[in-house]
Amino acid sequence: MAKYTPMMQQYFSIKEQYKDCILLYRLGDFYEMFFDDALTASKVLEIALTGRDCGQEEKAPMCGVPHHAVDNYISKLIENGYKVAICEQIEDPSASKGIVKRDVVRVITPGTVIDQSMLDEKANNYLCCTYLENGFGMSYVDVSTGDLYVTENIDNDNFNLQNEPSYSLFKEEIDKVNPSEIISNSYTNNDLLNSKITCTTNILSAVEYKEIILNHFNVVSLDSFGITENKYAIISLGMLINYLNQTQKISLDHINKIFFYSVGEYLSIDSNTRKNLELIETVKGKRGSGTLYHILDNTQTAMGGRQLKKWIEEPLKNINPINDRLDSVDELYNNVMISNNIKGYLKNVYDIERLISRIVYGNCNGRDLIALKQSVSGLPDFKMEISQLNSKLISSIYTDFDILNDIYELINNSIIEEPPVSIKEGGLIKSGYNCDLDEIKEITISGKSWISELQNTEREKTGIKNLKIGYTRVFGYYIEVTQSYLKSVPEHYIRKQTLANCERYVTPELKEMEAKILNADEQVMKLEYDLFLNIRQYIKEQVKRIQKTAHSIAIIDTLNSLSIAAVKNDYVRPKLNSKGFINIVDGRHPVIERIIKNERFVPNDTYIDNKEHRMSIITGPNMAGKSTYMRQVALIALMTHIGSFVPAKSAEICVLDKIFTRVGASDDLSQGQSTFMVEMSEVSNILNNATENSLLILDEIGRGTSTYDGLSIAWSVVEYITKKIKAKTLFATHYHELSELESKLKSVKNYRILIKEADDKIIFLRKIAEGSVDRSYGIQVANLAGLPNEVVKRANEILIQLDESDINKPFAKRKKDRINDNFQVSLFGKEDSEKSRQNFISENSNDKIYKNFIETSVKNIDINNLTPMKAMTKLNEIIEKAKKLDN
Template identity: 55%
Template sequence: LELTETIWGKSKRGSLLWLLDKTDTAMGGRLLRQWIQQPLLYKKQIEDRLDAVQELMKNPIKMEEVKELLRKVYDLERLAGRIAFGSANARDLLSIKQSLQLLPVLKEILSSSTSGLLIKFHREIDTLEDIHSLLEQSIFEDPPVFLKEGNLIKEGWNSELDEYRLAVTEGKNWIAGLEQQERDKTGIKNLKIGFNKVFGYYMDVTRSYYDLVPESYVRKQTLANSERYITPELKEVEDKILGAEEKGIRLEYQLFLETREKVGNEVSRIQSTAAIIAALDALCSFARVSYDNNYTRPVMLEDGSIKIKDGRHPVVEKTMSNGLFVPNNTDLQTGKDHLMIITGPNMAGKSTYMRQIALITLMAQIGCFVPAKEAEIGIVDRIFTRVGASDNLASGQSTFMVEMSEIADILHNATGNSLLILDEIGRGTSTFDGLSIAYAVVEHICQSLKAKTLFATHYHELTELEGMLPGVKNYCIAVKEQGDDIIFLRRIIRGGADKSFGIQVAKLAGLPVEVIERAKKILKKLEDADINKVKSQNKKLQAADSNGAYQLDLFNTASFEIVKELKDMDVNVLTPIEAIGILHSLVQKAKE
């Protein structure tokens, strides 16, 4: 069904998640993916989501206000995890603070809600104002990435830290004043005070002023064009500055750890609020997609029926350049018309139609509006699909083995409330083997599982099952023939198809003309041979019938009924009138 990624390419684009994901937060995107992978099973929960989506659709201004706020919210779930593990830095705490300051506004927007879920969100969302206040007062507005570089804690949060900072500031101001003071005192006009990590603060004097250097200067380093000196006063102030700076950084780090721990003690509250924001984001995404694409609210039922009027494939419709998607109807009812045998040529749209039913059902059960004019969706417990051909060479499994393994899994686990999507079962082996398996699978579904099933096949013999097995109905994809060409009308209609149009599809695919022409000749020979074979078999059957032996057709169960009725009949007790009535009834059955 390509729910979260495409089969070919494994990309998000082209999947149902790509279509529905208009979330504004990372946590909302993760939750929406989870909703798609785990649809709801209870009507009350589904209706709650649908009510919320409907309210947001009817109030697009409110929806946009919510989405505008959510765009500014950071990933609170991940940030809370970092805090819990003790790996959050100052920028993480700043992100939490910036997210929390939006919560009072969000709560106010939700105050006018009327749907149950949005009212619950308004009631339960924690604005976390105490945590916001703590971070607002303590964490510096532009902190570094690393925690031991200082500038983590705001001024005024801790008096001891403020004293250290004052000492550093005053010391640096004193050094800046000392530079000008020493220039005036010594007459060395280009004297400069610098700093390096090897021996701290120093005074740099160029070669031309060596004779003006006072005796109180202590030489520390000689360079090519200058010498570096220190003085006892300079070293004394340096000790104060470096000591205060080092102690300040250590104290800042300790204060940050204490602040982070305080926030960590409230991590469960942050996670609860994050969960509400994620759910609200996902619901807004549903509302935005439903509003933009003119989706309809589904009516949720518990009677097992699926009735869809003018249903559309949500993803195919969105990716079509001309926007001319042909909608189709669906009517499935558990225990009644619950198995659709769908025939028609390749490329006509059988797989698209079946997948659209599954996707519409799934969209309804995750609480989203659906692409249809009207939709009544009976809640299903599982959706099983067997679509496409694939092998598993690493495990030594052929395409047919993989197909049979998947069918086995479906038949063992499906229930009467499941939805089955089966595409061309048995095509990976010989015609008779495949037909026999497909027939047996349909028979098992009808007689044992009674699950709602869409069964696409090229075995046109299976269309004879309508009327023989309960709940089977034939459908086909309408095709218009124009000479040797075909036009796919994409409309599903009652009845079975009598041709597969394989050669016409091969022509559309671009096979060489000589290959197409040769295929037509071979097809005619095969069809003629098949007709002659049928005539020959009929003559043999007639001859066998005259000798009292008759072999029944595989699918002709009506003959069994007539024979059984004749065997059970006692002609000795029949009146002439009864005999004529029974004979008339048997003639009618034989004609049918």
């Protein structure tokens, strides 16, 4: 069997090192893929599959993409979950002997993308590394911006990948970060995460990882980063940097700062709560309209957009920094002119964080530098504008704000306003920036002028009116003469090329000038390229200054965005307290009120404290607004913790540590979990992790099983929360029996959604009031939903029969059934069951039964609204019931 060709041998030696990647192998102006990579890529990229001689009997499967359009193809491969290794020629083909040396210069993975066309400009793209043992260490970085975060949580006694309570903090952090790629020493028990995980088995020691970190940051100690004693954080960070070194293969100077934080530093929001409150994405997974972020986002820069998302995802729980943000928003809210001016300046600012990353990576061009220049050009005026503001947070930014004037002057003096895309073909450096360059350019200019004069001179000498001097990259400069003037061509012209209708010639003096011009052109391109690299290197060395300015711009942009949202949506500044109560007057749902157009949003009050108003049990029909009301309370609390004004007439919010929501029905069939099982898992997470400083939003607990089971669970959950956890809770239910708890538990208060009944229909008033309701109006809601009239009518008939079922039973059997039922044990507990049983027997004597009959069937008749026909029907019903009682 024939051996592989030298080129294919080189390909295989490189591919062996990157087995998990699709290798893009540079051949001339194309990146080629071979064998299995070609078979895969041709389908994913929808490009033709061909073959190439590889030294074997059969050709190697091959497909390729042009180098100038490779980014689009890489993007598609990454979106489909593949890693891509870029293999370049690392020596000049013209100077090499034999096969050109090649090597992989970068591996692109979902978490290491920097191409802006592949990124959401207002969203971070995180690469995450986790180390799991007796707890977890977690590090994550956005390579496109340089932001690097590290945390850890140690739980020697309880941490277990299968243990839901101890594992929840880890999942919560992962959900918050939402990385596009995860490196880990272990798979988790979450299949959604596993699809993103690259499991690393070759784990180094903590000492070795510490050395990797020290080398990257060029320091001798980790003391300045605050992680000296954090073993798991060190291992996860070392794993992350080691992975970046292996894949990016460059000095990542823009990753130069570590943000170390404690897991409990921010207000905790689990994944279900993020989803239910629709903070960044809607319940259906869509971004944009319908989310809190969309309502608050008035940012003018991509950096500000990312900062606002981070604030929403990481609400503060320390009262002082929250008030610092609120002070700044308040000041901008009351200075609309300054706010508008800031907005105007920021409109001209590009994504500085990602521009500097491209500069560090070495793949920026002249247009990127012009974008950076335009971004910093307005910073002096911007700084002057914020100097008028006195809030603590903005004042601290103003004091250290770097306008980067040297960066502006350098780019302004060197790069032309509309530079070409390529940085190697000249035409991007301004005249006057470099004397040597100007001299060489002058040779080029004068040489081309000489050629233009030569053309006029030769026309006069020869009498050939249409003689012209042209240039091609293959043949150089030439004198072109058409067929009709060939007899007039001088003898000293040297024929160079024959075409269909003309001849091309050269002269010794033309060749001599050509050499000078071409040599000058080459020198210009080389010198311009070298100058560009020097300019880029200077800017690269200023990366920390530029990043600091970019971060300051992002914070001002975010604060201004919140002030604009407050003005636009009629928000008020909330007050914070440490006394444990929430008092909202005329609160509104920030998203729903902006979506509804044909009706006015009905505001509602809320009061919850840590004493006698800890839990509100809310009853009312479906669609009446219970869920909207509860979510708006959670959102107002969360907005307060990020430093935003809120949709209310007034609001005072206590500092919370966690917000939990259990709303809606869903199942997870892939895990074999029913709707009820998912519901119970979510409730379990809440009960195991909530504290007395948490806010709980619970909707329809226990509705996925039988009535008595569900009611018993809901009752028990209410008791557990009020007696054990003591969290502030809004609890919506259709189990009207739970309203009895108000008289049994001092911290429980009943509330209901008001409705109006008219002609067997209901009108939702959307208003919360004290008290409870004793029915759910399900059939009326079904009617509103458009069920066929026949179904609605029959449902009403069945409902009447069910309501009367206890009356229709013979007394003796009815009494026996209800006394022996476990219902009263579930409600009142074992200690009260016997007393309840005796009370029940007493209340169900014959006298009591007839009294109850009178109360329910006669006294409640509204005579004024009875037509003769309805009166006859009602009387007949009473007679029939009375006969059955006698039986």
